[in-house]
Amino acid sequence: MTQPLLTLPYLIRRATADDAEAYACTHVAGLHETYEHIMPPEYHAYYDAELPSMIARRRAAFEEAERTPGSARSWLAFDGGGAPVAVATSGPGRDEDRPDFELHHIYTLRSTQGTGLGQRLLDTAIGTRAAYLWILDDNPRAQRFYVRNGFEPDGTSMLCGPTWHHRPMFRMHRRDQG
Numbered sequence: 001m002t003q004p005l006l007t008l009p010y011l012i013r014r015a016t017a018d019d020a021e022a023y024a025c026t027h028v029a030g031l032h033e034t035y036e037h038i039m040p041p042e043y044h045a046y047y048d049a050e051l052p053s054m055i056a057r058r059r060a061a062f063e064e065a066e067r068t069p070g071s072a073r074s075w076l077a078f079d080g081g082g083a084p085v086a087v088a089t090s091g092p093g094r095d096e097d098r099p100d101f102e103l104h105h106i107y108t109l110r111s112t113q114g115t116g117l118g119q120r121l122l123d124t125a126i127g128t129r130a131a132y133l134w135i136l137d138d139n140p141r142a143q144r145f146y147v148r149n150g151f152e153p154d155g156t157s158m159l160c161g162p163t164w165h166h167r168p169m170f171r172m173h174r175r176d177q178g
Helices: 017-035 041-067 117-126 140-148
Strands: 005-007 010-014 073-078 084-092 101-108 131-136 152-159 168-174
Touching: 010 084, 010 117, 017 041, 017 073, 017 084, 017 101, 041 073, 073 117, 084 117, 101 117, 117 140, 131 140, 140 168
Parallel strands: 101 131
Antiparallel strands: 005 010, 010 073, 073 084, 084 101, 131 168, 152 168
């Protein structure tokens, strides 16, 4: 069993199949808070309706991660009262032209922002290795966070799919920090 990483006042530990519901609910809450100023109401309604399917997909992904060394891993952070407050997932790169490690996402609930939890999750999810991530345009808080952590735009951009209302996004990359 993986030992939890204690990050006061938060507990961060690897997510398991038993955490699928808490992870998916926290992820959706993070999506709502992060993108309330960017995305239309239909986006938020879609994720609310999609939550049961997201829970099932998370459960399957967490079970697969336990069976498959080297696959994507996820972490869940809890506050002092045991409530989930943040999520992160990372793993092998999925972009053919950028085979480095990929940070799939980090979402911290607004109540935790400014506490250092996002930094602790980033350090847990990717450590000091070279990595890349995708970020939506018009998300300056996240962009500042990643720039502080050595990421810079690599010149690659595209439009998201229909679920994300074809919003523009760009890729950021950082070199190994070790």
